[in-house]
Amino acid sequence: MFASRRVLGSVAVVAVFVVLVLLLSPLPQGAASSGLRPLGSPTLHLPASAAPSAPVPGATHPAVLRGVFAPPALSTLAVPATAGGPLSSRPLAGGVTVGKAFPGISYTNSSCSCAPPDVQDAVGATEVMEMVNLEGKVWTKAGAVVSSFTLSSFFLTGSDFISDPKVLYDNLSGRWFASILDVTNGTIHVAVSKNGSASGLWFVYFVGGSPAGDFPDQPILGVSSGLVVLGGNQYVYATSAFVGGQVWALNKSSMLTGATTYFTSFGPHASWFSMHPVHSISATSKEYVVMTTGTKTVDVFNLTGRPSLTTSAHLSPATALTVATFSVPPAAPQKGTTKKVDTSDNRVQDAAWRANTLWMTYDTGCKPTGDATTRACVEVLELSTLGTPHSVQDVLLNKSKTYLFYGSLGMDGALNVVVSFGYSNSSVFPGFDATAHLSAGAPGSHLAFTTLVKGTASATVACNALTVCRWGDYYGAGADPSGPYLWVAGEYGTTTTHWSTYLAQIRA
Numbered sequence: 001m002f003a004s005r006r007v008l009g010s011v012a013v014v015a016v017f018v019v020l021v022l023l024l025s026p027l028p029q030g031a032a033s034s035g036l037r038p039l040g041s042p043t044l045h046l047p048a049s050a051a052p053s054a055p056v057p058g059a060t061h062p063a064v065l066r067g068v069f070a071p072p073a074l075s076t077l078a079v080p081a082t083a084g085g086p087l088s089s090r091p092l093a094g095g096v097t098v099g100k101a102f103p104g105i106s107y108t109n110s111s112c113s114c115a116p117p118d119v120q121d122a123v124g125a126t127e128v129m130e131m132v133n134l135e136g137k138v139w140t141k142a143g144a145v146v147s148s149f150t151l152s153s154f155f156l157t158g159s160d161f162i163s164d165p166k167v168l169y170d171n172l173s174g175r176w177f178a179s180i181l182d183v184t185n186g187t188i189h190v191a192v193s194k195n196g197s198a199s200g201l202w203f204v205y206f207v208g209g210s211p212a213g214d215f216p217d218q219p220i221l222g223v224s225s226g227l228v229v230l231g232g233n234q235y236v237y238a239t240s241a242f243v244g245g246q247v248w249a250l251n252k253s254s255m256l257t258g259a260t261t262y263f264t265s266f267g268p269h270a271s272w273f274s275m276h277p278v279h280s281i282s283a284t285s286k287e288y289v290v291m292t293t294g295t296k297t298v299d300v301f302n303l304t305g306r307p308s309l310t311t312s313a314h315l316s317p318a319t320a321l322t323v324a325t326f327s328v329p330p331a332a333p334q335k336g337t338t339k340k341v342d343t344s345d346n347r348v349q350d351a352a353w354r355a356n357t358l359w360m361t362y363d364t365g366c367k368p369t370g371d372a373t374t375r376a377c378v379e380v381l382e383l384s385t386l387g388t389p390h391s392v393q394d395v396l397l398n399k400s401k402t403y404l405f406y407g408s409l410g411m412d413g414a415l416n417v418v419v420s421f422g423y424s425n426s427s428v429f430p431g432f433d434a435t436a437h438l439s440a441g442a443p444g445s446h447l448a449f450t451t452l453v454k455g456t457a458s459a460t461v462a463c464n465a466l467t468v469c470r471w472g473d474y475y476g477a478g479a480d481p482s483g484p485y486l487w488v489a490g491e492y493g494t495t496t497t498h499w500s501t502y503l504a505q506i507r508a
Contacts, residue, residue: 058266060312061209063250065258066156069191069202095450096418096436097507102143104489104501110135111150115462115469116342119501121476121489122169122198124176128487129198130476131165131178132501138199141505147199151180155191156204160184164473166221168279169198171481173256176202177228179221186210186237188219188230188248192255203258207248209265210234214243218473222277222351224287226306227313228252231275231289234268245272247289249313251306262307266315274347275301281354281411281479288385289315290351292362296325298381300358300389319389324396326364329376331468332403333426334493336458339467341424343376343405349474350408357392358383359417361407368398375399378407378421380437380446393443397435401425404433410477410486415439416508420452420475420488429455430471432490436508453502455493471499480505 104121107113110133117132127146128139136154138146151165152158161183169176176193187208194201207230210216216232223229228250234243246267254261267275271293278288286302293299299318307313331340343363351360359382366377380395397404397419407421417437424430432452437445462470476489485505494500 058249058264058312058315059209060262060264060307063190063205063207063261063263065260066189066204066206068194068258069154069156069204070200094448096434096447098450098452099485099505099507100141100143101452101502101504102139104130104503105132105135105137106494106500107498115499116472117491117499117501118164118473119475119489119491120165120167121487121503122167122176122478123480123487124169124198125196125482127198128503129167129176130489130501130503131167133165134162136165139503154178154202154204155180155182155189157182157189164218166219167476168221168223169478169481170223171281171479172223172225172283173252175256177221177223178202179219179230181216181219181232183215183237186213186215188216188232190221190228190230190250190255192228194258203255205250205255205261207250207263209248209263210246211243211268213237214268216246218274220274220276222279222287222289223252224280224303225283225285226252227287227303228255229277229287229289229303231277233274244268244270245275245291247275247277247303247315249287249303249307249315251308253306262309264307264313276348276351276360278351278353278358278360281352284353286385288351288353288358290348290358290360292326292346292348295327296322298323298360298383298391300383300385321383321389321391323381323391324379324394326362326379329363329365329405330374330403332376332405332424332430334424334458335427335429337460339458339460339463339469341403341405341422341430341459341471342468343403344472349406350477352409352411353385354411354415356384356386357411357415358385358389359409359411361409361419363405363407366396366398368400368402371400373401375401376403376405378404378419380407380409380417380419395437395444395446397421397446399423399449402428406472406475406490408475408477408488408490410479410488412479412484412486412508414484418477418486418488418506418508419446420477420490422471422475422490422492424455429458430491430493431455432492432502434488434504434506438508447508450506452488452490452504452506453492457493457495459493459499
């Protein structure tokens with residue numbers, strides 16, 4: 001548990017305005033070339049210092065609507081199936097059921113030589129959307145391409161250095177939301193679709209609030225009934241020094257109409273790291289934010305209120321929950337090379353909330369059953385927010401002599417949880433797996449692992465001096481609002497110099 005620490009803050013009011021611009025076609029591919037993610041990203045740390053013991057005051061600002069983006073239409077193009085992902089349903093004994101599945105954006109059809117791809121996907125009533133690095137694409141659920149575009153054109157960032165896209169479908173409003181980091185300006189751009197189509201018009205907002213000279217690395221996107229929430233880690237641009245975690249809470253209702261909206265900013269605070277807002281799937285007046293800290297603590301915060309010209313959102317003090325001990329996972333060996341896959345650290349990878357049930361994932365080191373060596377494993381933790389938040393169960397995904405990493409999750413209407421993740425070992429190329437925990441299943445249980453796509457080559461680009469090669473930084477998952485399926489997206493190895501992504505429709 002954490003000792004208490006007082007956090008100072010103040011409240012001010014700021015508004016964001018929108019300039020309406022209609023783009024009928026994307027910027028040239030070359031316009032995104034300055035958005036490359038640096039291969040020498042700083043090593044991030046998980047502070048073991050105190051969480052605030054009192055509600056945290058924040059500063060409220062206007063968020064500027066930068067313009068309106070219209071994804072370009074494409075002629076319908078069927079996407080062929082590949083090994084491990086047929087377009088017809090295939091139930092697998094003991095595992096999840098896989099429906100439609102097809103290749104996503106890859107290194108070879110992206111506009112930059114970026115690594116890792118930062119894979120994200122979301123699913124709406126009729127479409128599936130993926131964002132990686134500097135690219136976006138929309139498909140029908142049958143796998144036909146609807147639209148393809150650069151993220152510099154989508155987020156109206158021009159030649160700015162951009163990174164870390166996020167995208168989700170909000171079934172509460174029937175809209176799509178997306179965000180990206182603009183390193184050049186130290187800002188976050190947030191977009192919301194004008195209607196339920198990912199291939200229609202989008203309102204794009206410009207969210208400031210970072211200290212001068214800082215940038216909010218890997219901003220995470222979450223939504224609730226009344227808020228759109230971002231959480232990121234502030235670094236000094238010139239030195240890569242860690243400053244602290246920061247949270248931004250935006251008024252969701254005004255964003256849906258393209259009107260001026262307001263956000264309340266909390267932090268940065270040195271005791272926060274990777275504050276992760278959840279994807280709230282059912283109606284709630286609270287937006288939960290979770291964070292791993294130390295070696296056995298998960299902090300749970302909640303945000304209430306709606307920022308406006310005269311009001312602010314409010315962030316609760318942390319509820320510190322003691323959970324099973326976790327650690328930074330070891331890098332993963334892979335077939336065909338002595339270079340290893342980067343498995344990141346034990347920050348929260350994904351989190352979703354529905355009807356007082358909160359599920360989250362994070363990577364950790366563990367010794368699988370019958371294995372004497374510490375491997376990379378995926379922890380899947382269930383919390384209840386009924387009353388005071390408390391831990392319900394943990395599902396530790398592990399496999400003997402194998403490394404698992406970058407767990408993403410989605411939750412269906414029956415509270416079954418589907419988890420997708422990467423895997424590799426010294427005799428297996430990096431691939432993409434999935435499993436599920438059934439709401440009626442025994443605590444800690446999960447279905448047999450199902451391979452969605454097998455890797456065919458090792459990862460050998462974006463490697464550091466220790467020959468650990470960038471991967472992830474995260475995978476994607478989203479619940480289908482029109483049925484029991486979820487759509488997941490992840491990365492797998494295809495050649496010695498390239499990565500590819502894969503999308504699959506799966507059901508518990």
